[in-house]
Amino acid sequence: MTADSTVELGLDTFGDVTFDDDGRPRPHAQVLRDVVEEAVLADQLGLDVFGVGEHHRADFAVSAPEVVLAAIAARTERIHLASAVTVLSSDDPVRVHERFATLDGLSGGRAEVILGRGSFTESFPLFGYDLDQYEALFEEKLDLFAALLPQEPVTWQGRLRPSIDGLSVYPTVEGGPLRTWVGVGGNPESVVRAARYGLPLALAIIGGASAQFKPLTDLYHRALDKFEKPGLPISVHSPGHVAETDEEAKEQLWPHYEQIMSRIGRERGWGATNRSQFEASASREGALYVGSPETVARKIATTVKVLGLSRFDLKYSNGTLPHSQLMRSIELYGTKVAPLVRDLLAAA
Structure with a gap:
């Protein structure tokens, strides 16, 4: 699939614990309410997708993305609602499918799940999983999740998770199957x-230059051909912040x-991170x-253009950056960045 002016443009957040305008940290509960307001603004501005990540640590407020996304669904009309990512390795595939199928029904078909291993590992000891099985857990659970997508009775044999013999999973997804992505970092095996x-x-x-990931997107296309799969979308999630000028945004x-x-x-x-690394x-x-x-x-x-993307998601929340500045960044992203991106792609 090649990129064009119809590329989807979205926003991602982990519910980073922010400072208020006076430099004080906001409580988790307020951050959660702020995330909902940020998503409502994104929907009003016509952006395509809003993704919420899962973490289990003090500096991020969101540990249950589906609950936050359900609250957003009740306040929005058209924006797609995604995880960014769901840590499948330390969760149960059946329960993940059930929760996102429920979200899909509540939102009128707007739910998406991005399955990943996660770059943080706090969920493993929290839920009683062995980090030594980091890779094996994800492989096995992704295999089960894929078996659930056709929404037919499932017979599946597992080693780390109990097997299933001819059972169905509910609720069903109206427009099924559930829109599902696999989130990866730089691992070629994960791409394949x-x-x-x-x-x-x-x-x-x-981190690094985005163009350095082209070998991975090329590998994905070759692997799709090898496995006789149709062309499928590729998206990128990267951090950023928008302000009126370059200098204001950086400062x-x-x-x-x-x-x-750091x-x-x-x-x-x-x-620690230094300013020269930031500027690079x-x-x-x-x-x-x-x-x-x-x-x-x-x-x-x-x-x-370089990676042939169908979607780009800006991870707009960055540490303690205040909610007021996040809202302004979202506003500029929706009113100025998104139209200009589409104009540039159409011209190309």
Whole structure:
């Protein structure tokens, strides 16, 4: 599938715990209500999809994306509602399908699920899973989830999860099967796995040059051909922030970006983030889409063309960046960035 001016443009959030305008952290409950308001604005602006991630740690408020998305469904009319991602390895495939089928019914067919292993591992000890089975759990549970999609009685044999013998799963999806993506980072085996199951690919690009991921999109197309699957969409999820000018956007984002990236870096042994790394990520080639509407739009359009995307999702929440600035970023993304991206792609 090649990119064109009909590319879908969306927003993702993890429900990052934000500061208020006076620099105080907002409680989790308020952050959840803020996420709903952000999604309502995105719907009013005509954006295509709103994705909510799953985490189980203090710096993110969302641990149950489907519940948040259901609240958003009640307040919106057309925007698609997705997870970003659902950590399938530490969940049960049947329950995930049931919850998103329920969301699909409540929203009038707008639910999507992005299945992934997650870049954070807090859910494994929390729910009693062994991190040594990180890969095997995802492989087996994705196999079961794929067996559920046709919405027919399922007979499936598992090793890490109990088997199923001729059972059906409810509620059914009206327009079935449930729209399902596989979320991956930079692992070629994960890309091939998505193709093997005939599922669309969602690439999380949070560092380096976006163009460096073209070998993975090319691999996906080759794998689809090998497994005799039809052409399927590819999406990209990348962080960013939009303000009136490049300088304003960077100055607003930097202290919050530095805080969260340095904290995660310390946890994972990367070390702290510095301003030169931030500027490199914010450059034309980097994976941080920060700047004026024109700067961000041109960068998105280039990524869409180079990788042949059907969708681009901006991860607009970045650490403690205040809700008021997130709302302004969403407004600029919907009113200026999205139309310009489509104009640039149409002209190309």
